[in-house]
Amino acid sequence: MTGYIEPDLLLRHDFDNVSSPVWLVSAPGAVGKSTLAKELCARSGAVYLDLAEAATVAGNYITGGLYKNGLLDDWALGKTTVLVDALDEARLRVTQSSYKDFVEDVYNISRSRGVPVILFGRVGIIEETWLFLEELGLSCPIIDIQHFDHEKSKQFVMSSLLTMKGEKYRGLERLLESSYSVFESSADELLRGLESTSGHDGARFSGYAPVLESIATMLAGVSNPVLRHFMWIWPDRAGGPPDCRSGRSSR
Secondary structure, eight states: OTTOOOOOEEEOTTOOOTTSSEEEEEOOTTSSHHHHHHHHHHHHOOEEEETTTSOOOOTTHHHHHHHHTTOHHHHHTTSOOEEEEOHHHHHHTSOHHHHHHHHHHHHHHHTTOSSOEEEEEOHHHHHHHHHHHHHTTOOOOEEEEOOOOHHHHHHHHHHHHHHOOSGGGTTHHHHHHHHHHHHHHHHHHHHHHHHHHSGGGHHHHHTOHHHHHHHHHHHHTOOOSOGGGEEEEOOBTTBOOOEEEEOOOOO
């Protein structure tokens, strides 16, 4: 994917058996699980399975899918694997028994493989899935997707700006070419302001993808290329809403 910014990944303490044939990737909503899964598939040629769009899951779901798509031979030779996204959405549509049957199918078809099957979901369903696999005798690693740090947050904002197209953002490409560093410094200042005013969770909040997309959208709407005149007035610790003012002269 063009402009993809890789998040940091953290192997959870005491859930670190990377020799397991099944890996679990966890994150809160809108942190980038699906984007990461698609990027890994694009780079590796693995099969991306989105359970949000798929039929109801149950036993033999993965096995049957490999057969129907003519992938069993490649699977047996270790030439491909499956990255399964949206476990939480699939779990909502089925009983616990059906979901356990699905997990058991993942377990059965992944055994003795050198290339792991990777399952993506929110924190709760990943931990539930880990327990089901542990009951089957498989200790799986859990990898947590981290919020972007300051530098990657800035990269994300700038990457988002570079992909904004259409009539709404007409002229943005030209402005970025002539004033890229000004946009970048403005993004940096906005992020630092968020980090300093959001309390203990400031870094997490400012590293949250939807927040970063909002910052990019706001910067894209500033028509004056001299963005250093754009100032965000942050409240003091006592509170009070932030105010926004511009050094631009009115027309």
